[in-house]
Structure formats: structure tokens, C-alpha cells
Amino acid sequence: MAKYDATHPALCLYGRIDSGGSVAIEQYSENDDTGLFGQDMVFEFTISTINVQSHLDASTRTPNQYTGIDVKAGDWVASANGEVCLRIRSISFKRDDLISVVAEDVDGINLRQYNVNAFASSERVIIFELSENGLPVIVGDAVNEFIDNSLDKLQSRFSIDEDDERFRFDHEIAPVINIGEIAAIDDYGGIVRHGTLNSSTTPVGTVMSKTRNGKSIYVKPFNKIIDNYPDPSVLTGSPGQTYYTDSSNPGGLSTTKTPGAKPVYMHLRDAIATEVISTSSTSLPDANDRLIINNVTVFDGTIGHNVNNAIELKDMINAQTSASKVRATADVDDVSVESQVSNLHPAIGEVHILVSDNSGSSYTYPTAEFNDGTSTLQVTFDHTSHGITPTGFMGGSQYLILTAADMVQILNAEFQSNNINLLASSFAEPGKTYPYLKIEGQNNASISITNISADAFGTNFVGSSSGSGLEPNTPAGTNAFLKLIRDDGGDILITGGTVSSGIVSPTGGYINNNGICSSSSGTPVTVMMIEGSSEGGTAADVGVNVGEDHDMSPIATAGNGAPTGLYITYTPFLGSMVDVRVNGLDANLGGASDYQSKSCYFSPDGFIVRDINLIQAGDQLYWNGDFVGFNLDPDDDIDFLYQTSSSNI
Numbered sequence: 001m002a003k004y005d006a007t008h009p010a011l012c013l014y015g016r017i018d019s020g021g022s023v024a025i026e027q028y029s030e031n032d033d034t035g036l037f038g039q040d041m042v043f044e045f046t047i048s049t050i051n052v053q054s055h056l057d058a059s060t061r062t063p064n065q066y067t068g069i070d071v072k073a074g075d076w077v078a079s080a081n082g083e084v085c086l087r088i089r090s091i092s093f094k095r096d097d098l099i100s101v102v103a104e105d106v107d108g109i110n111l112r113q114y115n116v117n118a119f120a121s122s123e124r125v126i127i128f129e130l131s132e133n134g135l136p137v138i139v140g141d142a143v144n145e146f147i148d149n150s151l152d153k154l155q156s157r158f159s160i161d162e163d164d165e166r167f168r169f170d171h172e173i174a175p176v177i178n179i180g181e182i183a184a185i186d187d188y189g190g191i192v193r194h195g196t197l198n199s200s201t202t203p204v205g206t207v208m209s210k211t212r213n214g215k216s217i218y219v220k221p222f223n224k225i226i227d228n229y230p231d232p233s234v235l236t237g238s239p240g241q242t243y244y245t246d247s248s249n250p251g252g253l254s255t256t257k258t259p260g261a262k263p264v265y266m267h268l269r270d271a272i273a274t275e276v277i278s279t280s281s282t283s284l285p286d287a288n289d290r291l292i293i294n295n296v297t298v299f300d301g302t303i304g305h306n307v308n309n310a311i312e313l314k315d316m317i318n319a320q321t322s323a324s325k326v327r328a329t330a331d332v333d334d335v336s337v338e339s340q341v342s343n344l345h346p347a348i349g350e351v352h353i354l355v356s357d358n359s360g361s362s363y364t365y366p367t368a369e370f371n372d373g374t375s376t377l378q379v380t381f382d383h384t385s386h387g388i389t390p391t392g393f394m395g396g397s398q399y400l401i402l403t404a405a406d407m408v409q410i411l412n413a414e415f416q417s418n419n420i421n422l423l424a425s426s427f428a429e430p431g432k433t434y435p436y437l438k439i440e441g442q443n444n445a446s447i448s449i450t451n452i453s454a455d456a457f458g459t460n461f462v463g464s465s466s467g468s469g470l471e472p473n474t475p476a477g478t479n480a481f482l483k484l485i486r487d488d489g490g491d492i493l494i495t496g497g498t499v500s501s502g503i504v505s506p507t508g509g510y511i512n513n514n515g516i517c518s519s520s521s522g523t524p525v526t527v528m529m530i531e532g533s534s535e536g537g538t539a540a541d542v543g544v545n546v547g548e549d550h551d552m553s554p555i556a557t558a559g560n561g562a563p564t565g566l567y568i569t570y571t572p573f574l575g576s577m578v579d580v581r582v583n584g585l586d587a588n589l590g591g592a593s594d595y596q597s598k599s600c601y602f603s604p605d606g607f608i609v610r611d612i613n614l615i616q617a618g619d620q621l622y623w624n625g626d627f628v629g630f631n632l633d634p635d636d637d638i639d640f641l642y643q644t645s646s647s648n649i
Contacts (some may be wrong), residue, residue, distance in 0.1 A: 009060075014050070018047065043102070047077070053066040077126070078126050085110055090102045095507040109157060135159060167221055202528075227523055228523075234252065241255050242530070275486075281479035281481050285299050310330040314328040314330040326484050327487070334444065336440040343464055344467075352402065356400040365455075366454055367461075375421075388406050405435055425438045489523045546642055546643065551637055562623050562624075562632075568621070590609075
């Protein structure tokens, strides 16, 4: 989710909607009490004449300025009158003064409030980010673009959610919960009634409202919810899990509760991955391009990097995934073959198979072999096996033919039943009586067709002077649509550009074209702070008995200062006493000054001896077998009796 980064100046640009205005591409699909069913909600448009925003931060992409290239999916666009405000979902093209985007009216707020949610041609617009609290950050010259009191309208549109402190949970199926009830989450991050089966033990908040026929639940949380965690890669849990402080990694988090660890967050919702999808299967970086993803150079043509297709580029990107946190896929553009007039029998020039030349007194069925690169299938074009009635050629009755539509019926039935990755279809061809034939490869299939036997006129199915007009061999495609994915929902920042004489330009090359643009469209794992709640402990901690460190079996010891393999789970409460019992009998516990004359002692490493009031979680018990007169073995039963803080249990 795009949020204003306080370490840099806020991005706030202005421009104009290009000719054509907004083009609707998606409608509201819920038939609910909002009355929005069928209303336009998602639009495509281009913003041109974008200004250059000057600032004094030399660490931004271009020192001391923002342009259209710095806009990311997740940013917002508002009209100058403050009534239309859309969130950018994706960007297909960028340059300094122009961007082409897809944007949405979130929750239909614009349409419901002002009965308008589309931009008109040449309309002035402002592009901006949101603050941590979800309020628009409007700065610089863009402020002057707003008309009269329109900035107040815009601020009010976002302050409603900010003041109400509601958080939205979306579901495919409406959960059973009512307004006013206490909400928790289940194992999938969905809202359920607190206390029901599979609900989290920690409540999330109170249900305030529901929309989309109950599929969207708005909850007023009991604690702060964070949906833009600064390093989302560390949030590796699942809904309902607790994140604790990590004693082995100072400042870090862990889903494992270790001795002395404090609960700090509850995992509410899994990440929504950030994606960048190329709109071209043929566009590739070349010798003048440099591609940098999240400050990691993955391709640099100026030092000899070269790729022949998107699959090779995918492999180069994935070699740097551990550093960039971005992985790539490449879905190959499936190949196809269509009837060509140059391949048709010259005496006829129509796509057809002649199965009888005597009004059906006898039939001759041509056969062809099809191969998808993996499997081979022979297809005999026998109309009787597929419930097809032949057509009299050009309205006559002597010559009976199968048209491309008939061939499609036969081919698809055979392809499907034999798991051949091919799909047939027919289409009208101007100036022709009968339709043309098309065969498409699926799942990166190749298309190979071989003639086995001819039709009643002696015409082969495929190749030169054939009945289908198809080429016999079409290799599998190598062009692919590149997709960049950041699974943890963090930003995908794409920088670099074309390099000429050592100068890098972010336009005119591979990046910022064909959808390869920076994006913040994903959402990191959503967490709720729980430190200070009942889960996190209170200021009134008390000592409670520990039950975990009982009935333990040591490793065999030998002599004095021998490790037992037994570790104390919690730090004792306020340095209180620890009783060590061996087979039910008390053992004398020593400290730093007298450990050599006692039965045992605690140490973190075998060298440092803990005084009893300084014992810490994770310390190991050491046994002085020579002094006591016997060593321990696995058959012995060891207990640690002590109290720890109630916040640790």
C-alpha cells in the first residue's frame, strides 16, 4: 500500500486527463442495498502535462525533484473540485510528463457522495499519497490546482475513515456476525465471532457496519492495526499467530515464544502480493538498458548482459530474489495457426473436407496426426461418430463436405478426450462462403500436423493445396509475458533506464513501458499491536509458578562442572529462588562465589557462573558429580521449582 514516506518529501503532482477522458472497464458486481449494482467503478485513462515537483532531497530517484515516473500503483488521483478521487490500481506507461493508469472508485464513495466518479477529457487532476493515518498529503504547487473549497472536500473524504478508525475485512462469503458483536479472526484471516470455533483468543474489535451483502465487515479495533509494516519480509506467520520479541535476534520478531519473549503483534491478515505484469510478450531490455529492482541491478546491457526472451530475463531476476525480495514468472504466449488462402486447394479456395462425391452413397474420411510437443493423436474426420450432418457444397447435393465448424466439433472432442493441449475454433473470413479454421496451442504446446490419408477428392488435410489451409508445423512460442511478484506485499521499485554516454534516462527504453513500472499495489501482512493488552501483560505483573520445567531427563554427566542438557525456561521472578530437585530430593544450588562447594549451578555458556538472583531464561544446569559423589544419567528425574513473571506465561 502506497503511503507517504516521512524520510522523503511527499509526492504531489498535477496534470490533465488526456483526450477521451476515463474509460470504464469494471462495474460494481454486488446486487445489494447500495443500489450500485452495474455502476462503473474502475477506469482506464492517461494523465498528461504532469508538472515537475521540485524539492531539496538529493536522495530521491532524481535528486531534488519528482515527475510522473515517480508515481506508483497505490497512489491517488483527485479532480480539482475534490469530488472524484480514485486509487491507482496499475500503471502501463510512464514518462516524466505522462502516465497511463487503471484506477478505481474505492467502495464507490465518489459515486455515492457526488454522483460522479469518472474524469472528463482535459480535466485538471492532482496525484498524491496518503499519510500513515490515511489522510491525503497535499503539498507544493499542486495545492493551487484545487478550486475554492475543494481541498476541504478531499480531506473530509479521507478523515471520515480516519476519525472512525474502522478497518475493513473482505470475504468471498459473508461471515455470520452481527453489528455490535465482538470480532476475532479465524485461521484464514476472516472475521468470526469471538469465542467461536477456530477464532483467535485475542479479540480484534467491535463490528461497526457491513456492506456488499455482508461480505465486507468494518471493525473498530481495540488496538492499533498496522497494514504497512516497514519490513514485511519478517512477518512469516499466519492469521491468529502472535509475534514475540526474539531473544536470539535483538530487535527482531519470532512466532516462537521463547523464555523472556514479549508478545507484540497478532497476525491478522496475510499479505496481498504486489505484482507488475508486462503488457507485451516481445518487449525486452537491450544493450542500452539497465534494470534495477528494489536497488538491485538485475540486468545491465552496458556490461554485456543479453536476453533472447522473457524466460531468460526471468531467470536473471530470480537469481537476485534474495536481495530484491522480488521473484519473476514468465507465461509463454501460446502459438496458433490459421487457415491461409495460399495453402488452400487452388481450384476451390474454400476451407472444407469433401467426404462424399456421390450424394452420400459412400464416404471417404481423411485422417491427420496431431502432436502438441508431448503427445500424438490420429483424428479421422468421421461425421457419423460425432453426430454431424455434412453440408452440400455450395447448396448442391452431390458433393458433401465438412466445414471448419464441423472440424472444430470433431477436433475438440478428440483433443479433450485424449488430453491433447490443442484447441480448435472457426472464424468468418470476408469474401468466403465457409469459415476458416484456427488451432491454438495451450500450456506452451507446439502444433505439428501430419497428413495420413486424403479426402474423397484426394485432397490432404494440411499443407499446400489442402482442405484446411493450415501450416503443418508451428513451434512452441518463446515470447512470454513477464510478471514480477513480491509475495510479502512490499514495494516493487523499478529504476534504471536507457544508458547513453554514461547518462541514464528513465524513458525511451525497457522500463516505464508496457506495464514494467514501479508498484505499491500490494499489502503487507496486517498485524495488530497487542503489547499492553491481556496477551501482552500488564504493569501489575506477579510471580506465578512454572510447571514446564518438571520431570526432565538429563544427559549423562561425568565429574564436576558437567552440563546436564537441562535449561531453565523462564527468568525467575524478581531474582527469586530456584529449587533444584533430583529424584524428589533437594540439591544444593550454588552461585559465583561457592559453586565449587555445591551440588550444581546455572551457567549460560559453561564459563560464567550465575548467582542465584541473576539466573536468566535459557541458562543450563551444571552438575558437580565428584563433589556430590555421584553423576547423573537419563534415568534420573530433575525438577526446577520457581516462579516467573505473569507476563511470561
